[in-house]
Amino acid sequence: MIHSLFLINHSGDIFLEKHWKSVISRSVCDYFFEAKEKAVDPENVAPVLQTPHHYLISVYRGKLFFLSVVQTEVPPLFVIEFLHRVADTFQDYFGECSEGVIKDNLVTVYELLEEMLDNGFPLATESNVLKEMIRPPNILRSVVNTLTGGSNVGDKLPTGQLSNVPWRRAGVKYTNNEAYFDVIEEIDAILDKSGTTVFAEIQGVVEACVRLTGMPDLTLSFMNPRLLDDVSFHPCVRFKRWESERVLSFIPPDGNFTLMTYHVSSQNLVAIPVYVKQNISFFESGSCGRLDITIGPKQNMGKTVEGLMVTIHMPKVVLSANLTATQGNYTYDLATKVVVWDIGKLNPQKLPNLRGSLSLQAGAPKPDENPSLNIDLKIQQLAISGLKVSRLDMYGEKYKPFKGVKYLTKAGKFQVRT
Amino acid sequence: MSASSAFNDEKGGSSSVGEPEYGHDPASGGIFSSDYKRHDDLKEMLDSNKDSLKLEAMKRIVAMIARGKNASDLFPAVVKNVACKNIEVKKLVYVYLVRYAEEQQDLALLSISTFQRGLKDPNQLIRASALRVLSSIRVTIIVPIMMLAIKEAASDMSPYVRKTAAHAIPKLYSLDPEQKDQLIEVIEKLLADKTTLVAGSVVMAFEEVCPERIDLIHKNYRKLCNLLIDVEEWGQVVIINMLTRYARTQFLNPNINESLLEEGGGGDKTFYGSDEDEDEDDEEKEKKAEAAALAKRKPYVMDPDHRLLLRNTKPLLQSRNAAVVMAVAQLYFHLAPKAEVGVIAKALVRLLRSHSEVQYVVLQNVATMTIKRRGMFEPYLKSFYIRSTDPTQIKVLKLEVLTNLANETNISTILREFQTYIKSMDKDFVAATIQAIGRCATNIGEVRDTCLNGLVQLLSNRDELVVAESVVVIKKLLQMQPEKHSDIIKHMAKLTDNIQVPMARASILWLIGEYCEHVPKIAPDVLRKMAKSFTNEEDIVKLQIINLAAKLYLTNSKQTKLLTQYVLNLAKYDQNYDIRDRARFIRQLIVPTEKSGALSKYAKKLFLALKPAPVLESPFKDRDHFQLGSLSHLLNAKAGGYQELPDWPEAAPDPSVRNVEVPEWTKCSSREKRKEKKVEKPFYSDSEGESGPTESADSESDSASGSESRSGSEVSGSGSESEESEEGSESEEEEEEEEEKDKKKKKKELKNFFFFVSTIAPSSALKNYELLHRITGEGLSVEYCFSRQPFSPDANMVAVQMQFTNNATSDTKNLHMEDVKLQSGMRVKEFPEIELLSAGEMATAVMGIDFCDSTQAANFQLCTHTRKFFVSIQPPVGELMRPIFLTENEFKKEQGQLMGMNEITEKLTLDAKCRNEHAIVQRVTTAANLSRVPCGSDKEFAGRTVTSSSLVLVTVATKEEGAAQLTVNCEKMVIGTMLVKDILLALTQ
Secondary structure, three states: OEEEEEEEOOOOOEEEEEEOOOOOOHHHHHHHHHHHHHHOOHHHOOOEEEOOOOEEEEEEEOOEEEEEEEOOOOOHHHHHHHHHHHHHHHHHHHOOOOHHHHHHOHHHHHHHHHHHEEOOEEOOOOHHHHHHHEOOOOHHHHHHHHHHOOOOEOOOOOHHHHOOOOOOOOOOOOOOOEEEEEEEEEEEEEEOOOOOEEEEEEEEEEEEEEEOOOOOEEEEEEOOHHHEEEEEEOOOEOHHHHHHHOEEEEOOOOEEEEEEEEEEOOOOOOOOOEEEEEEEEEOOOOOEEEEEEEEEEOOOOOOOOEEEEEEEEOOOOEEEEEEEEOOOEEEEEOOOOEEEEEEEOOOOOOOOEEEEEEEEOOOOOOOOOOOOEEEEEEEEOOOOOOOOEEEEEEEOOOOOOEEEEEEEEEEEEEEEOO | OHHHHHHHHHHOOOOOOOOHHHOOOOOOOOOOHHHHHHHHHHHHHHHOOOHHHHHHHHHHHHHHHHOOOOOHHHHHHHHHHHHOOOHHHHHHHHHHHHHHOOOOHHHHHHHHHHHHHHOOOOOHHHHHHHHHHHHHOOOHHHHHHHHHHHHHHHOOOOHHHHHHHHHHHHHHHHHOHHHHHHHHHHHHHHHOOOOHHHHHHHHHHHHHHOOOOHHHOHHHHHHHHHHHHHOOHHHHHHHHHHHHHHHHHHOOOOOHHHHHHHHHHOOOHHHHOOOOHHHHHHHHHHHHHHHHHHOOOOOOOOOHHHHHHHHHHHHHHHEOOHHHHHHHHHHHHHHOOHHHHOHHHHHHHHHOOOOHHHHHHHHHHHHHHHHHOHHHHHHHHHHHOOOOOOOHHHHHHHHHHHHHHOOOOOHHHHHHHHHHHHOOOOHHHHHHHHHHHHHHHHHOHHHHHHHHHHHHHHOOOOOHHHHHHHHHHHHHHHOOOHHHHHHHHHHHHHHOOOOOOHHHHHHHHHHHHHOOOOOOOHHHHHHHHHHHHHHHOOHHHHHHHHHHHHHHHHHOHHHHHHHHHHHHHHHHOOOOHHHHHHHHHHHHHHOOOOOOOHHHHHHHHHHOOOOOOOOOOOOOOOHHHOOOOOHHHHHOOOOOOOOOOOOOOOOOOOHHHHOOOOOOHHHOOHHHHHHHHHHOOOOOOHHHHHOOOOOOOOOOOOOHHHHHHHOOOOOOOOOOOOHHHHHHHHHHHHHHHHHHHHHHHHHHHHHHHHHHOOOOOOOOOOOEEEEEOOOOOOOEEEEEEEEEEEOOOOOOOEEEEEEEEEOOOOOEEEEEEEEEEOOOOOEEEOOOOEEEEOOOOEEEEEEEEEOOOOOOOEEEEEEOOOOEEEEEEOOOHHHHEEEOOOOHHHHHHHHHHOOHHHEEEEEEEOOHHHOOHHHHHHHHHHHOOOEEOOOOOOEEEEEEEOOOOOEEEEEEEEOHHHEEEEEEEEOOHHHHHHHHHHHHHHHHO
């Protein structure tokens, strides 16, 4: 299956290679560099490339390319999903997935890769099993290790691999037992010029942070599970219980994990929390343009809209922007032609407004398209679909855990066409 | 660390200049000359007695390997440490060994005995890791040792060791394919394994070593199906893909009867909608022979094993792993009956939220699926709308899907969407959009002219690429019906002056040449201009100029003879041999000389033959002969090791091969057992899911216990927690819930009912009015209500249902009505006389009144055998209408026509109790006999007045904090005004 892996940074240096079968020369990456050169934008590099003897499957994460080499037929999603899982694992171990931390933890990374695949077939991808074998670095341990010459390899054997619940290690102990759930919903929407909704849907995710002693068996139930149209679960969730009773029953992994993701049924209307009044126009003569954007609250269920931010990808001919914002501040990146207007909290009494003029390259024709606005926002303590967790029950352990649910609504891919 | 810093000092700054990014790391490559010296240093550290030094050295060596630096000369020093007690050193040595053993075969043998010892270790994990490393060392000499180890491990007690054995099989196979037969034996043995841990790995080995030995699967088929859900995710993918192939060889095509039916006259259209149109043709061809043979066959019955596979894979559509979802989706696509395939659409659309690489692969597969089964994705059309931030490759794929999904009903929305795309800054994407429009136009005849007009408008676009692409597409479209569009051709002829893109110029010239008869005046002029610029044109344009000249010469030689000669002469001396050849060839054909052969007679036929219009086809057509989700499908080329998806067999092979004598495997998986236990408990009732309000941080009121005691203690020892305190409150809650649930249920039923009988049935309780009080009526009381049923004798009348109650002690006889006084135009249909109403009894009767759409009262006398009472019935305005069914679009359309004077708008603040949608709907429908517009974005209601059938449209738009706006659109202004008042009252009180 997966033959080799190369990690390549933004500028095209290979800074890590790992082979699970015989060694493949790194010159195979030249085909990839060629494609990368052609694609200008790293996002536009085709994830699957064919070379005379190999197939290159790559993902782009955190300004790094994870490039894997395969020689025979394999489902491409299998490889892509695995590579993302590798990136997730790095994130989990080192807090971020960047060239810097990978170089700093080169040996740990190499050991991780060694354990994750055997002969190119995934062996242990559960972060919980991996952590048992290879301890994630932390400051205290690295100080102790330096002093005592200790190691970051677990001296215990990876018993997690043997259990029926491979996602949870045995013998977990906490003095404070707590289970927190974050219900995070994202609104994906496309609004057209006049503000009518072209397309809108809500995607949600339940993130959990569970620190419980022993082997607790949890049951999470919702007030209105009918809202959920399409769901996908962490493997720990018993699907049959969901099918028959619409409750989430599971033995949780230890620590942070994504319990489920869901899609709210499309029959329900999607509340759009803000409206945008915009007027962006370019003039035929004088190579300039005008921009005027106002944002106001719409259906926000009586909550405050926070973290409001507008991103505008301007046409290439826009040279500079001379704008004034009544609230927040804006930046215009000359290289990428992106205006970012960071508004912050939305005050319904005094609506934020950004207006001013844009100057275009002299002599260039006026752009055909008005740039679309990407909106970012947050609403605390609200799940916009109305989903509510009704209760969390624990079986199998005797202590009383501390429980909590938080709701958050965010803008996902929220775009206003102009 | 101390050692490393010392080393840094020693090395000095030598490496920091050349490779600054490695500067911070002591193990970095540095300059070559210092390598040997540095390795000496490492060797020393490896030879030392201190584990910490060894570890430090190994870490640096592994870091070198990770960077792709050569560390092979350290092999002897490293391999000595293979038996090191320190577990981390040992692990790193293994890493090194696996990497370099192939290059240092002899030295690698030194380590083998350590692993052989490890294989006998009492600890299963050590046995497994020894086997893992041993099998990873690619040294041919140890093949027999590996073989032995694998065989032994395959019958190990520990499933983990057996799993490792399964992993080792492909390794050995790639090292020495000669071992295949022996390895197949091991695979056969491991396939029979009953644990989930082994299943995925052994199927993987099976796929790599002997995918053709499908017979090995028979006995294990049902077991694999049943274990599937508990296998780890990567194993699931492999197993599902393998089972897809297996099923294709063992079961019958579940859609076989449908294809027969289709041939019989498309009788199943109603079942599968319009999506099968294209399908039909394909299938018809494919299945014709087969179908003939099967025509007299008994109806198709799905093999229970086939069903088992479909049933057991379905839950995996909910997996978080995109690869698993895709695997199930392709299984359904290839194996499921048409009616069931639809379930995968939702899951695939979900994957579009994932990383862009995942999107890329999923969209490719969706594009293929949409060609065969369009209906499946039609409901998700909007999920494929394009955002300006999508990467171009995703945009183009989404466009492909949208184009495939286009049909008569949704084409207008799709074209509107395309219009926004055309303005995009991403020019590649714009070009793709124009092509997509072209394809929509060819596929859907109705919109061809619209599309063509749109494209012609694009010809005046400022961007040349856009114009060029439009020209190319227009050319293809025009070929379908050139005679209608000579003005477009003229327009394009003008473009030759400005447009520079060679492909576009060539297309225009071809078009003019081909249809020169439609533009007889312009064509020679174009040729004249082209002749002038001939030498500066691109090759493809030159070729088309020659073509144009030839065609014109044949049709209009008088005007163009000289021009043609001139062009051909220019071409004769062109640099490109292709053009020179073409010129010679054409000259011989068209210019008659004495020598010219018989061919020139047919020149006209040759050049101006009717050419078939090009078919604009999806590049994804017919890609489904590759198994979906596979690499080969993505590349549209067979990848190495791709296993062809076999065609369905004509007759099913014997299903009994899958019978297993001892079906005891279920008991082996403990997880399975757990599940079974769960299923046995039917107590976990639904109500629990919606129980008490336990939100946020409530550490105190742990509500676990109540339900636990009821559920028959799943986990022993925790049942008696804080039951007493909770139970009371909980049971109460539950009762309430039950009530609420009942209500909900009723409501739901009502809703359903309403939906089906929408125009007639009243959706809320009827209000009773008093006609005659029992005191004034001397014991007789009469109430009436507007029953909201159609009054059958006369459709223009409002039905009034009257209820007579005799509260007196004596009977009342001959109840009837008399002396009806009405305003002009009004009519009444009297209720039939009630001959006898005994004391204490009740009777009902229905009368009809035509109020002429006014709220004037109908006055009449109610007579008994003894008395007469003057009574009157005055209708509330809301009763003067009957509900009608409108879709939202119709509603909007009608509303648009009833603007201005006919529209009345009122702002209001909603009553605190009626802020939710349900309450509003209820109140409005109580106040007026209207029906809710289904799926409307606002709360919209529609009806017609009973007499004149004028439309009455009501909209309630709610805003925050109870603010709302009521809009009534009605041709009859009086009714509109009164209705506004009534509804306002209903909503604010």
